[in-house]
Amino acid sequence: MSGVTRCGFAAIIGAPNAGKSTLLNRLAGQKLAIVSPKPQTTRFRVLGIVPREGAWGRAQVLLVDTPGIFSPRRMLDRAMVRAAWTGATDADITLFLVDAERGLADDVRTIAARLREAARPVWLVLNKVDLVSPPKLLPLTAKLNELTPFGETFMISAEKGDGVETLLDRLAAAMPEGPFLYPEDELTDQTDRLLAAEIVREQIFRQTHEEVPYGTTVETEVWEEKPDGSVVVRLAICVAREGQKAIIIGKGGARLKAIGAAARTELAKELERPVHLFLTVLHRPGWDEEKDRLRDLGLEPD
Structure with a gap:
């Protein structure tokens, strides 16, 4: 195992109810963000501090769960959407989480088109793939990549954990070299x-x-x-x-x-x-x- 340490931010963005908080909790190994069947449950950024070791060395993956991106009306709504885009802009890697069962909805198209302008790597993560027949996944992936060429594509079930370990390994290996930003026993900055x-x-x-x-x-x-x-x-x-x-x-x-x-x-x-x-x-x-x-x-x- 390499003696290198890595640390960086990975922002999870997507439309409401794509499963962002469920993915954060699954990757962190415990509940950090609340979840419900209703959209727009998450109102602010939630940080998950996830350690990982492998051939790449020791990594601290700083996962940022963001509010769902939707058409805002209230000041609260506008602040939530702004927080989501800020999280994506500031991150070393952005994970665009898409509900595979819902498919290429209008809000997904809008987010994907805007991500085309991102200055940093954007990865596509298709969630809830256990609910979709495999033949439908490749065409969906192809259509999304037409809107925005993604650096990598992952197919997961955040609820069941399928594919999540592979995603975490790739994130850890892709984090920039550098010292850890948080104590090794911390899981979040949430009080x-x-x-x-x-x-x-x-x-x-x-x-x-x-x-x-x-x-x-x-x-x-x-x-x-x-x-x-x-x-x-x-x-x-x-x-x-x-x-x-x-x-x-x-x-x-x-x-x-x-x-x-x-x-x-x-x-x-x-x-x-x-x-x-x-x-x-x-x-x-x-x-x-x-x-x-x-x-x-x-x-x-x-």
Whole structure:
């Protein structure tokens, strides 16, 4: 094995629901980004720090999960899309993740055409190939390469793990030579406070419907370490419209209890210690146009 060290950034971009967060979690070997069946779940960049060793030496692959690229309306939407393109511009390699089952949709065409102007390598990663008959994959790959000539092409299932190890090996070998940028025992730069808020937001996406998840944000207000090793976490769920507050709470508080119970279990699993979780719901109209709130999420407002 070579004594060379390598370190670089690989940004994962694509249309909403292509499986970007699922791929990040699979490559990192643990949950770093929340996932749901609904599009636009990811709102800000999530960093996964993945070590890899091989004939190329020792590598630290810095994976950046970005929000899905779509047609923005709100300030929040515009900041999300801008964060995705910034991640692609700043990365050493961009992974264009395409839902193979969905195929060459209009938004995929638009993203592919813009990636043609990229100054750095762009690789095509077809996801969910286990759901598509093999004869359909090669024509899809050919059409995408007509829009943008990709440096490499991979066919994977982020959900099942098929092809992911090969992708990670190629990424590690392609990283530029240089020292590691993060301590070797770190997995992400995401704080536990932000993780708690995201896990609650994930349950809101899973347990509510229509516009409710998109009109909601979650903030960690209190994080209190207890002598017995447990932690007390108090979070505020902020909704854009008054009617959404009643939906989040549910009849007799049933839905809020269900959201809290599922989030508590998940957070305790991720933190590997007992968690005392308390939720409140607040009506906060216009939160998605608040520049300070967007900056707290690591987004750059208009």
